Amino acid sequence: MVVLGIESSCDDTGLAVFDEDKGLMEHIVSSQKHIHANFGGVVPELASRDHVSKFIPLLNELLSKNQLSLKDIKLIAYTNGPGLMGPLLTGATFAKTLAWSLNIKSIEINHLEAHIFSPMITEKKLKPPFLSLLVSGGHTILSSINSKLQHKILGQTLDDSVGEVFDKVARNLGLNYPGGPEISKFSSKIEKTPFKFPRPMINSNDYNFSFSGLKTHVINQIKKLQLNDKVISEISLEFENSISDVLITKTLRAANENSIKNIVISGGVSANKRLRERFNNEKNNDIFIHFPNLSFSTDNGAMIAYLGNLKFKKGEYDNSLYVQPNPSLSL
Ligand code: KG4
Ligand code: ZN
Numbered sequence: 001m002v003v004l005g006i007e008s009s010c011d012d013t014g015l016a017v018f019d020e021d022k023g024l025m026e027h028i029v030s031s032q033k034h035i036h037a038n039f040g041g042v043v044p045e046l047a048s049r050d051h052v053s054k055f056i057p058l059l060n061e062l063l064s065k066n067q068l069s070l071k072d073i074k075l076i077a078y079t080n081g082p083g084l085m086g087p088l089l090t091g092a093t094f095a096k097t098l099a100w101s102l103n104i105k106s107i108e109i110n111h112l113e114a115h116i117f118s119p120m121i122t123e124k125k126l127k128p129p130f131l132s133l134l135v136s137g138g139h140t141i142l143s144s145i146n147s148k149l150q151h152k153i154l155g156q157t158l159d160d161s162v163g164e165v166f167d168k169v170a171r172n173l174g175l176n177y178p179g180g181p182e183i184s185k186f187s188s189k190i191e192k193t194p195f196k197f198p199r200p201m202i203n204s205n206d207y208n209f210s211f212s213g214l215k216t217h218v219i220n221q222i223k224k225l226q227l228n229d230k231v232i233s234e235i236s237l238e239f240e241n242s243i244s245d246v247l248i249t250k251t252l253r254a255a256n257e258n259s260i261k262n263i264v265i266s267g268g269v270s271a272n273k274r275l276r277e278r279f280n281n282e283k284n285n286d287i288f289i290h291f292p293n294l295s296f297s298t299d300n301g302a303m304i305a306y307l308g309n310l311k312f313k314k315g316e317y318d319n320s321l322y323v324q325p326n327p328s329l330s331l
Contacts, residue, residue, distance in 0.1 A: 005305025008091030009083025014301030027302040048086035077308020080108035081324035114303040118292040136267030137163035155207025187236035195238035271297035
């Protein structure tokens with residue numbers, strides 16, 4: 001059964017075709033980075049307009065590359081939140097209109113859930129239960145997922161998400177949006193840093209996080225400095241180490257205290273090279289670390305199509321016409 005996945009929650013238009021037997025057939029992401037670069041963040045109206053102009057050309061490209069016709073599509077999965085209202089509405093409207101005209105079902109997908117299950121697209125043996133650390137532009141959530149795919153939130157950020165802090169620090173360093181990949185580029189040029197930033201809430205007696213104090217601390221340091229490539233690299237390295245120390249310490253403690261062996265790290269920040277390396281160093285006989293394929297860390301349609309297929313098999317599909325900019329993860 002061919003499932004079309006559509007992702008348009010923010011500034012990436014992602015389309016994918018997934019087939020139960022063949023697995024992921026193809027996915028395409030059209031990034032709007034260049035459109036929003038000068039604004040230091042995503043402009044919702046510009047994002048919506050670009051999504052609308054991309055859906056049909058991307059769908060045609062996807063179908064022709066795979067010798068498929070519209071009639072081969074049997075289900076349409078689309079992101080219905082969380083995300084920006086305008087961009088979400090463009091995807092939902094396109095998905096539902098296409099499904100209605102083809103007389104097939106559509107299914108709404110929670111973007112956060114899609115990230116969480118994204119490593120399963122390529123890692124066929126990976127199945128819940130597992131511990132999930134979701135680190136994206138909008139969210140930082142530690143949760144446990146049971147075998148029925150249900151979530152229990154153990155902790156989350158009390159203020160800024162990790163991705164948001166990467167983007168803000170990068171902006172103050174004079175780097176482009178999105179900041180994560182830029183910071184990573186600079187940090188990988190060096191191996192030592194003279195800076196020492198705080199590790200917020202690393203020893204707190206819960207699974208919550210707080211990153212806004214770290215953000216303010218780093219920005220205040222930046223303001224006192226004469227920036228050049230070396231200083232930018234040193235700040236980037238210490239910033240990544242601080243974030244990694246906190247995320248790894250709390251995630252491993254949660255795994256240990258909840259007797260969970262499999263840890264899944266997903267969302268845009270899971271593309272970070274240092275975070276991947278440092279988490280992978282923690283692997284042992286009792287702890288298994290899973291990341292999505294790099295191209296499924298950041299927003300994409302493949303994770304939407306994949307989860308759409310999984311949920312449809314459980315008997316779920318759409319019966320409403322609403323999108324939810326801020327849905328909950330607890331089911
Ligand atoms: O999951 P995502 O693509 O979109 C949301 O659902 O929010 O995450 C976007 C976030 C941005 O804040 C971006 O800076 C961050 O992921 N990001 C990274 C890297 N690539 C993307 N952060 C750190 N290192 C990266 N390599
Ligand atoms: Zn995302």
